[in-house]
Amino acid sequence: MWYNKLNLWLTSQFRVVLLTVLGTLICIGIALAIDGYSFDDGGWRWGARPWNNVIIPLLVAPPLLYFLLTQMRRLSIAYHRLETVASTDSLTSCLNRAAFATLVEAYLERFSTSPHHNRGAMLIIDVDHFKGINDAFGHDHGDEALKLVAGSIRSVLRSVDIIGRLGGEEFSVFLPGASVEQCQSIGDRIRLAVGDVAFLPEGEPWPISVSVGAAPFSSTTTFSELYRVADQYLYKAKRDGRNRVVVAPLLGTASPPPS
Incomplete structure (x- = not known):
């Protein structure tokens, strides 16, 4: 949606200033055009006091536009933070299951329209004997182990690959192409x-x-x-x-079930 793209664009403070300047120039142009239009002959000419059409917009438009755009920027940043929280697993910073799926x-819908590039893979990754970590050292150390696993997975992936935490100790990676x-x-x-x-619960x-599984x-x-x-x-x-x-x-080929 264009509104979401505008929100993302507005997260930059420089762009807020740029839009303030452009908006002020537009206000000056509109003021000059309206003041200089003659209804008698249907043409434009300089008004009686053209400098007023410059000075007044310069005094009014910049603070007003800057204030409004700054508020939009704050709302945009808050929106994207909420969007990130809603789609990210808070423990491992991977995508959560819903966002990953x-x-x-x-991606798969896009691939379906490009048969020459329609290939890839999905990996399901499960931490072995994870319950033993929780039972032996507690859930805090279990959480630490999951963070280490997520970081290790991420460290070997390509830039186009997608990682998600599906729940518990199960992760998934999608490998486009x-x-x-x-x-x-x-x-x-x-x-x-x-x-x-190097996982060292209690120093050991x-x-x-x-x-x-792939x-x-x-x-x-x-x-x-x-x-x-x-x-x-x-x-x-x-x-x-x-x-x-x-x-x-x-x-896509005849494949027997795993034995």
Whole structure:
């Protein structure tokens, strides 16, 4: 919407000043045009006191416009802060589940109109034995572990990738345009990065690992379908011993369920 774009544009103080200057010049132009218009001959000419049409707008318009635009800027900043809070997981600064799903669906809809670029992957990432951390050290240390995991995941992603926290100890990453090989590679980098985390509850090292299920695709699909497949292969990774990445066959081809 144009209103949201204007709100975003107004968050800059420089732009508030710029709009104040431009608004003042427009007010001067309007005053000169109105004062100089002759209803008798239908033309324009200088009014009796043209400088009044400059001085009065210069005295009135700048403070009024600056005040109004500053208030709009404050409202715009508050709006975007609220928008960020509503879409972000407060603990890990990842997208929350609703925002992540909405953004992925938007990408998938865009991909569906571009068949030559219609590929990518979704990863579901689950922290292994996370309940043991909470039971042994308490939820504060559990929260610390989740922050470390989120930071490790983020550190190996590409700039176009999207990360979300789906709930509890489960994260998800969407990889636009990724091939099956890239999907496997990024999943392995995530697993290794998490394994290298220095998690020291009560001063003692405690290993953290993740299991990853991946669903690559090469045809039109949906968020729910990608999640379903990636979740199936996540549980296969857990059944096979955890701390591993299991990639599903490419969606869009005949693919047997995980054994």
